[in-house]
Amino acid sequence: MSKIANCITIRMKNRLGELLRRPGGIHKEQAVTAAMEHIESLRDEYTKVIPSEIEALETIIAGTGPDGISAGEVLKLLNGAERLLVLSGTFGYPRLEAVVKSFCDFGIEMVERRITDVESLKVHLRAMWLFRTEASKVSEADAKNVLNELSKIHTHFKAG
Numbered sequence: 001m002s003k004i005a006n007c008i009t010i011r012m013k014n015r016l017g018e019l020l021r022r023p024g025g026i027h028k029e030q031a032v033t034a035a036m037e038h039i040e041s042l043r044d045e046y047t048k049v050i051p052s053e054i055e056a057l058e059t060i061i062a063g064t065g066p067d068g069i070s071a072g073e074v075l076k077l078l079n080g081a082e083r084l085l086v087l088s089g090t091f092g093y094p095r096l097e098a099v100v101k102s103f104c105d106f107g108i109e110m111v112e113r114r115i116t117d118v119e120s121l122k123v124h125l126r127a128m129w130l131f132r133t134e135a136s137k138v139s140e141a142d143a144k145n146v147l148n149e150l151s152k153i154h155t156h157f158k159a160g
Contacts, residue, residue, distance in 0.1 A: 043091050047133065050096070053084050054128050061121055068116025077121065078107045084128070095131035095143050099124060102150045109159035120153045 026034075057080050060073055069077075081104050088097035103124040109115065127146050130136060138146070153159075 039090060046087055047091055050084065050087055050132050053080060053087070054125060054132065056080050057084075057128075058125055061118055061125070064118050069110070069118050069121065070116070071111045071114070074107050074110050078104055078111075081107065093131065093133065095136070095138070095147075096128060096133075098147055099127040099131055099150065102147070102154070103128070106154060106157075106159055109154070109157065113157075113159070115157055115159070117157070120157070123153065124150060 057077055060076050060080065061069065064070075064073060081100055085097065085100045085104065087093075088100055103121070106120060106124065110117075127150060130138060130146065131143070
């Protein structure tokens with residue numbers, strides 16, 4: 001105890017603590033509303049990119065050789081598909097998001113199991129074109145059929 005009595009205590013300013021004690025800020029609901037408005041303001045600019053992202057995937061597939069697609073090319077496809085997944089999820093395109101997820105799942109299986117079939121990837125790309133916007137004229141029933149047919153590709157290759 002005597003050692004503690006001989007200590008010198010120096011109080012340091014805690015800037016973070018001071019900021020937390022100050023009144024101000026906004027409510028969570030206001031922050032969420034502002035964030036959603038900001039995302040909505042970006043919608044037109046970023047959804048215009050979706051067709052070029054799909055075209056980039058088609059370009060990779062078009063460059064494949066007669067022996068099918070290599071694991072390296074599939075990894076390039078997955079990298080490009082990641083951007084589509086972010087765009088479709090961020091801007092609320094659930095149909096496109098479901099197709100891109102299916103494409104990614106199948107691509108991962110292709111790499112892991114050394115599947116080289118390009119045609120299955122092309123089918124997924126056609127579905128991406130079909131659902132590139134939520135304004136597509138595909139009925140809910142037809143959309144479910146498309147997703148069901150994509151799942152048959154996975155089943156055929158015993159993927160996932």
